[in-house]
Amino acid sequence: MTMAYDGHLFHGFQKQIKDRTVQETVEKALFKMTKGKEVAVHGSGRTDAGVHAKGQVIHFDYPGNIPPQNMIRALNSMMPLDTIFLAGAIVDANFHAQFDTIxxxxxxxxxxxxxxxxxxxxxxxxxxxxxxxxxxxxxxxxxxxxxxxxxxxxxxxxxxxxxxxxxxxxxxxxxxxxxxxxxxxxxxxxxxxxxxxxxxxxxxxxxxxxxxxxxxxxxxxxxxxxxxxxxxxxxxxxxxxxxxxxxxxxxx
Amino acid sequence: MTMAYDGHLFHGFQKQIKDRTVQETVEKALFKMTKGKEVAVHGSGRTDAGVHAKGQVIHFDYPGNIPPQNMIRALNSMMPLDTIFLAGAIVDANFHAQFDTIxxxxxxxxxxxxxxxxxxxxxxxxxxxxxxxxxxxxxxxxxxxxxxxxxxxxxxxxxxxxxxxxxxxxxxxxxxxxxxxxxxxxxxxxxxxxxxxxxxxxxxxxxxxxxxxxxxxxxxxxxxxxxxxxxxxxxxxxxxxxxxxxxxxxxx
The missing domain is CATH 3.30.70.660 (Pseudouridine synthase I, catalytic domain, C-terminal subdomain)
Known part of the structure; x- marks a missing residue:
């Protein structure tokens, strides 16, 4: 999925123990959508605290069958307003948002x-x-x-x-x-x-x-x-x- | 003086008992500049919580003689980064930022x-x-x-x-x-x-x-x-x- 975020209220992309991060925010939304399953989110790479994204790419293995358009809508309805999902696609099981970047x-x-x-x-x-x-x-x-x-x-x-x-x-x-x-x-x-x-x-x-x-x-x-x-x-x-x-x- | 502010972290222009406002922020800066004198700030009008200004006008009676350019610099160095003073002039003692607007x-x-x-x-x-x-x-x-x-x-x-x-x-x-x-x-x-x-x-x-x-x-x-x-x-x-x-x- 492709997402944008205003980085100024995030302590970067990568999950941390205390601070609010993009990765954690997406994982929390997925936790709610799956009614309690932990879904790991992988980004194309970290962005630091305060850095913005217009087209960050993430992947995750969702335990269920939701068409991409519905997934975008569902996540956007649950995520805070400083993030937005722009696009989504079902990808090959081998796809990795970080390791496959060129x-x-x-x-x-x-x-x-x-x-x-x-x-x-x-x-x-x-x-x-x-x-x-x-x-x-x-x-x-x-x-x-x-x-x-x-x-x-x-x-x-x-x-x-x-x-x-x-x-x-x-x-x-x-x-x-x-x-x-x-x-x-x-x-x-x-x-x-x-x-x-x-x-x-x-x-x-x-x-x-x-x-x-x-x-x-x-x-x-x-x-x-x-x-x-x-x-x-x-x-x-x-x-x-x-x-x-x-x-x-x-x-x- | 003419000032701009990003309104999203202000509870409007007008002073309130608790919340952060533009008027209070300017008055605090003037309080420091005068080493403890209370200088009342008058705006051209209120702006509500979250409303922005690109050219709000304020006036105050400063107890001292500071050229406008120095006043701009001094205030900008003391004010938070969501405000900026853009222009200043010494005006007639009768001038009132609110009542004289046309x-x-x-x-x-x-x-x-x-x-x-x-x-x-x-x-x-x-x-x-x-x-x-x-x-x-x-x-x-x-x-x-x-x-x-x-x-x-x-x-x-x-x-x-x-x-x-x-x-x-x-x-x-x-x-x-x-x-x-x-x-x-x-x-x-x-x-x-x-x-x-x-x-x-x-x-x-x-x-x-x-x-x-x-x-x-x-x-x-x-x-x-x-x-x-x-x-x-x-x-x-x-x-x-x-x-x-x-x-x-x-x-x-």
């Missing part, structure tokens, strides 16, 4: 206003400093392709292999909102990777780093070189891919 | 999506039923001019005179957001008036009321005839006018 699209919104906009504080990052989008546009292509992204992974992760492929990296200026919209599509992303990429891109745009710094940072494989992490509030898991990467996001 | 602009956003959008639940109303914007466009002009709006005022208000002048009433469809954007400019609005006007307009658009029903409702002066009230979440106090109504909003 790619993900993340978006990051950066508000450029002088002050923190009260209406955007939970939904964007904020960069009130001078920034030249052309410098960022020149910098981003260095990320494309297969690289070791050790410099852009938060320390403490358990995943040893830091090699990922980025298919698409782009930034646009939204004049109406006075925002930068970053889009990244890749075969997978390390812990905090998008948020570190965005923070570094903004420093390049600001002139505090040279335009070709992404190249150097990939080479040095040192997390201490790419210091900043953009806040969770601007990050959106847009789509998760299982069959193919959409045409417009493929490496040219 | 007009206000309210906006109302209606999300038309099938389900409640998790990202919009605090920022729009929601109308998931069929609705024909052309019917609403034909209906709105009946509101223009001076009328007794008794049918559109929540009961329980203390204000006896229900005659107001509406200078501008418009609706547009925002395709990107799949929303109706209603704009109303008038010399004043009764309690819940914009929210009742919007709810009635949607019923006209849906075909549950005839296109000329605004005319009849104005005539009958009966609150029971215009039943529904659109939720607070979609309402924005956009601007408050003291000198003149902007050209584009004047009665043609």
């Amino acid at each position: 790619g993900k699209w993340y978006r990051y919104r950066v508000d450029l206003g002088r002050y923190t906009d009260p209406f955007k504080r939970f939904y964007t990052g904020h960069y009130p400093y001078p920034v030249d989008i052309e410098r960022i546009k020149l910098a981003l292509p260095a990320l494309l392709g297969e690289h070791d992204f050790t410099s852009f992974a938060a320390s403490g992760g358990v995943i040893k292999n830091k090699v990922r492929t980025i298919y698409y990296a782009n930034v646009e200026y939204d004049e109406g909102q006075n925002e930068f919209i970053f889009d990244f599509v890749g075969n997978g992303f390390l812990y905090n990777m998008v948020r570190i990429l965005v923070a570094t891109a903004l420093e390049i745009g600001n002139g505090r780093r040279p335009i070709d710094d992404f190249k150097r940072l990939i080479m040095v494989r040192d997390r201490n070189e790419a210091r900043a992490t953009a806040p969770a509030s601007g990050l959106y898991l847009q789509e998760v891919y299982y069959d193919e990467i959409p045409e417009q996001f493929r490496l040219k | 007009g206000k602009w309210y906006r109302y956003r209606v999300d038309l999506g099938r389900y409640t959008d998790p990202f919009k639940r605090f920022y729009t109303g929601h109308y998931p039923y069929p609705v024909d914007i052309e019917r609403i466009k034909l209906a709105l002009p009946a509101l223009l001019g001076e009328h007794d709006f008794t049918s559109f005022a929540a009961s329980g208000g203390v204000i006896k005179n229900k005659v107001r002048t509406i200078y501008y009433a418009n609706v547009e469809y925002d395709e990107g957001q799949n929303e109706f954007i209603f704009d109303f400019v008038g010399n004043g609005f009764l309690y819940n008036m914009v929210r009742i006007l919007v709810a009635t307009a949607l019923e006209i658009g849906n075909g549950r009321r005839p296109i000329d029903d605004f005319k009849r409702l104005i005539m009958v002066r009966d609150r029971n005839e215009a039943r529904a009230t659109a939720p607070a979440s979609g309402l924005y106090l956009q601007e408050v006018y003291y000198d003149e109504i902007p050209e584009q909003f004047r009665l043609k």
